[in-house]
Amino acid sequence: MNKPHYQYQTSADGQYYFFESIGKNTIPKVVGYILRDEKSQLVELVFGDLIDNQRIDVMAVSDNQDLELVITTVIDTLADYLERFPEKTVYFQGSTPSRTRLYRAAIAKSLSQIEHLYEVFGVLPNDQLETFNKSHHYQAYIIRKKYEI
């Protein structure tokens, strides 16, 4: 996952990331890894725009003409997060179907570089998991380090 991406800041606990999308406008973006299940160490990746430094909007559509760079940055935070916390399993979906498709495209592009390090699953429309296949449609994704630490 060594593609160009925006510079980001990470919180001291390593669970939150901040970066700025720089296109027509400068738009603050945030990524959080929210614990969903303690036993399985499952976290959910939540991505959104930071509005007025006061709230997060996961549905915001900024059209800042840098979408690929933004998505690549989100995926890069994921790689960084799993380096810090290799015991975690990360679940994520787009806040809209189009964003979910963008994640699929970003994973597909990176897959050959990451499949020796990570297990990547797609959640099919029938809620079943399968190993990620770039030609299949998914409603969500799950990624984790390949080997138990």
Next chain:
Amino acid sequence: MKSNTATAPKQPTFDVEKLPALFKDSPSVQKLLKESDTLLAKLKLPPRPTAQ
């Protein structure tokens, strides 16, 4: 706090330690997490393979 080498011309500045509270208090985040609950409850992750 960590930063990395990347494409942005300047270091973004924001107090990232405010983010946990903002995630907790933002309605759209909580709505997304609530929507995920149903699907997460159904998912059965295969065991993680152990290193050889």
